[in-house]
Amino acid sequence: MPTVREVMTADLRMIERDKRVSAVAGILEDEKIGAAPLVDETGSIVGIVTKSDIVHFEFVGGDPIEARVSEIASPHPVTIDGDRAASEAAKIMLKKQLHHLLVVDGEEVIGIITSMDFVALAAGEKV
Numbered sequence: 001m002p003t004v005r006e007v008m009t010a011d012l013r014m015i016e017r018d019k020r021v022s023a024v025a026g027i028l029e030d031e032k033i034g035a036a037p038l039v040d041e042t043g044s045i046v047g048i049v050t051k052s053d054i055v056h057f058e059f060v061g062g063d064p065i066e067a068r069v070s071e072i073a074s075p076h077p078v079t080i081d082g083d084r085a086a087s088e089a090a091k092i093m094l095k096k097q098l099h100h101l102l103v104v105d106g107e108e109v110i111g112i113i114t115s116m117d118f119v120a121l122a123a124g125e126k127v
Contacts, residue, residue, distance in 0.1 A: 005082035008111035021064035047073035
């Protein structure tokens with residue numbers, strides 16, 4: 001099994017935590033991504049937002065035009081080291097019922113591994 005680094009998506013789209021939910025929904029849709037890390041003014045990761053977070057927020061009556069994405073994002077994203085086996089990432093994702101893990105090298109976020117990365121791997125499209 002390859003490493004997380006070999007399977008992950010390295011080109012991350014960072015989202016500023018003060019963006020409006022409606023703007024973030026548009027970004028995720030336009031860029032065809034399911035999640036993005038949130039960053040503060042210094043560029044530090046402070047959370048992760050997913051399409052599911054946005055759908056849930058709107059379903060319960062939240063106002064995506066007024067609300068900031070930091071209000072709906074998960075503040076403590078699960079991470080995995082890029083040098084770990086991809087199978088370990090898959091086990092974490094299954095156990096915690098996640099579709100996205102941020103990939104780190106020490107303190108630095110270097111990518112994201114998603115359930116779609118595993119689909120691509122199984123289809124022979126990765127590594």
